[in-house]
Amino acid sequence: MxxxxxxxxxxxxxxxxxxxxMDKKDIYFSAEFFRMFEDDLQQAELFVFxxxxxxxxxxxxxxxxxxxPALIQLGLEGEWYDISTPYGYGxxxxxxxxxxxxSELYRQFxxxxxxxxxxxxxxTEFVRFHPFxxxxxEAQNGLTAELNRNTAYIDLTVGSESALIQNYGGNxxxxxxxxxxxxxxxxxxxxKDRIESFTELYYGTLDDLQADPxxxxxxxxxxxxxxxxxxxxxxxxxxxxxxxxxxxxxxLDRPWMHYHLCGWxxxxxxxxxxxxxxxxxxxxxxxxGYEKFHLGxxxxxxxxxxxxxxxxxxxxxxxxxxxxxxxxxPEVYExxxxxxxxxxxGNYFPLYRHPSFLNQNIMDHALK
Numbered sequence: 001m002x003x004x005x006x007x008x009x010x011x012x013x014x015x016x017x018x019x020x021x022m023d024k025k026d027i028y029f030s031a032e033f034f035r036m037f038e039d040d041l042q043q044a045e046l047f048v049f050x051x052x053x054x055x056x057x058x059x060x061x062x063x064x065x066x067x068x069p070a071l072i073q074l075g076l077e078g079e080w081y082d083i084s085t086p087y088g089y090g091x092x093x094x095x096x097x098x099x100x101x102x103s104e105l106y107r108q109f110x111x112x113x114x115x116x117x118x119x120x121x122x123x124t125e126f127v128r129f130h131p132f133x134x135x136x137x138e139a140q141n142g143l144t145a146e147l148n149r150n151t152a153y154i155d156l157t158v159g160s161e162s163a164l165i166q167n168y169g170g171n172x173x174x175x176x177x178x179x180x181x182x183x184x185x186x187x188x189x190x191x192k193d194r195i196e197s198f199t200e201l202y203y204g205t206l207d208d209l210q211a212d213p214x215x216x217x218x219x220x221x222x223x224x225x226x227x228x229x230x231x232x233x234x235x236x237x238x239x240x241x242x243x244x245x246x247x248x249x250x251x252l253d254r255p256w257m258h259y260h261l262c263g264w265x266x267x268x269x270x271x272x273x274x275x276x277x278x279x280x281x282x283x284x285x286x287x288x289g290y291e292k293f294h295l296g297x298x299x300x301x302x303x304x305x306x307x308x309x310x311x312x313x314x315x316x317x318x319x320x321x322x323x324x325x326x327x328x329x330p331e332v333y334e335x336x337x338x339x340x341x342x343x344x345x346g347n348y349f350p351l352y353r354h355p356s357f358l359n360q361n362i363m364d365h366a367l368k
Contacts, residue, residue, distance in 0.1 A: 004112055007046040009035045015046050018057050021095045024133045027232055027253035028088040029059050036224040037061055037086040045083075047116070049109040054101075056109045058092040060085055065123060070336045070352050082124045082350060083117070087217075088258075089130035091324065092138065103139060110141040117328045124333065124350040127324030132256060132294065136322035143326040149301050150318035152309040154278075154293040156257075156286040164282055169311030172275055179276040184238045184245065186280040191235040191249060192226035195219065198235065198247050201263030208266050211299070213355070217261070225249060225260075233260075236281045238273040246273040250281055255291035257281070259309075278312060297321055325349050 007015050012031035019025050027033050034044035042063040049056040060083040065071055071080055085091065092109065096102040117125070129136035129145065132153075136145040158164055165173055191198065199219050206215055225233060231252060238246040246264035250257050259281075264274055282293050295313075298306030302318075310318060327333045327350075336352050348354045 004047060004049045004116070007048065009038065009044040015059075018046065018048055018055065021055060022057065022093050023095055023097070024093060025253075026089070026130065026132070026256060027228075027251050027258070028085075028090055028130065029057070029093065030253075031059075032228055032232070033088070034059055034061070034086065036221060041067070047113060049105075049112060051105060051108065054094075054096050054105055056092050056094045056096075056105060058113070059090060060125075060127075062122075065352070068352055070339050073339055074332075074335060076332070078121060080121045080123055082126070082353075083122055084126040085128045087128075089128055089133075091127045091129045091133075091135045092140070093130075093133060093135055094138075106138045106140065110139070110143075114141060114328065121329075123327070123329055125324070125326040125328070126349055129322040129324060131319035131321050132292065134320075136320075136324060140324075140326075142328075143324050145322045145324045148321050148323045149297045150306065150310075151297040151321050152295045152306065152313050152318055153316065154282050154295065154313050155316060156282060156290050156293055158286070161283050161286075164279070164286065167313060167315045168279075169314050172311045175272050175275050176279050179271065179273070182271050182273075182276075183240055184271070184273055184276060186276060187237050187239055188284060189235045189237050190226075191222075191233055194235055194237070194244070194247070195222055195226060197237075197244050198222065198249070198261075198263065201244060201247050201265060202261060203263070204266070205263040209299075222249075222261070234281075234284075236277055236284075238264075238277050240268070245271075246277050248274075248277050248281065252290070254289065257285045257290050257293045259293070259295045282312070323349075 009015065009031045015031040019029055031044070038044055042061045045060060045062050047058040047060070063082050063084060064079065065082050066080050094102055094105065096105055125143065131151050154164070155167070158167070165176055168176065199222055203216070234250045234252060236248050236250060237244045245268040246262070248262040249260040251260045259278065262274065278295065285293050295309040297309070298304070340351065
């Protein structure tokens with residue numbers, strides 16, 4: 001007999017007791033990681049689907065949408081929500097090996113989860129699938145998985161620093177060798193001791209890149225990241241004396257490392273200190289038994305940032321990064337969207353959360 005339970009992040013021990021049973025897992029699925037994203041309008045949930053010892057677990061943020069302009073305008077009764085995985089990677093994962101038994105378990109999970117979402121008045125679902133785990137290929141009724149971009153990673157099992165460098169692109173090889181004689185040192189620091197320094201570099205870099213507002217995480221988010229359990233987060237800094245000229249937060253969960261957030265001082269860009277920073281973190285990971293260092297992708301598709309990362313792993317095929325989208329109440333969703341002029345919204349999902357729509361006078365469009 002199939003059944004499910006819902007856990008919140010306050011039940012972190014029980015949450016992680018299920019997580020530890022998964023064949024492939026990562027920090028992005030942990031209660032501690034999800035707790036960083038909670039606020040008055042979104043709470044973490046872990047959906048646990050159980051069939052005897054066979055499990056599928058799915059952590060996500062349950063986000064209120066009843067306060068949004070369109071929901072108010074339609075006058076929908078009761079509380080309404082949508083769900084999303086946070087910044088990072090996620091999606092459902094299982095402890096059952098790939099095969100017919102697992103496929104059937106996912107089919108039953110999808111039916112049960114759909115019923116739950118409709119009963120809970122969850123309008124839509126948005127998933128950032130995990131490139132290493134490859135869980136976007138699992139069949140889920142009604143969910144559309146779209147290839148968004150590729151991501152790059154470094155193989156840390158090659159055995160030596162020289163073998164790492166051998167797999168770098170030509171410019172990266174030359175720059176790394178040159179940087180070894182540059183006036184920099186690389187140190188691994190405690191993030192909690194360097195929050196202000198890192199935040200200054202991070203925001204300065206976003207300003208230089210004219211980055212999307214999405215990436216301007218508040219300082220509290222960085223502070224919360226520093227509170228992750230010991231051994232789960234590291235800060236690597238490129239130092240000119242006592243001055244940090246580049247820094248990167250790396251998330252850790254064996255056997256994987258993830259290049260999470262970074263920043264640099266533009267006055268030092270001629271030296272490309274970020275290259276030495278990534279290389280040094282990779283060497284540290286190799287020496288400490290990690291197998292893969294995930295660098296992620298670009299800002300938009302396979303752009304210049306992605307190409308920069310890919311040159312750390314010229315011998316490897318890039319990973320596929322998928323987004324998942326599902327609408328549980330298509331008729332209501334269409335009614336909501338009829339209130340908006342969505343011509344310039346592109347592929348944004350769900351459309352009712354598009355930043356420009358939240359400030360748009362929906363009645364101007366609705367009356368046309």
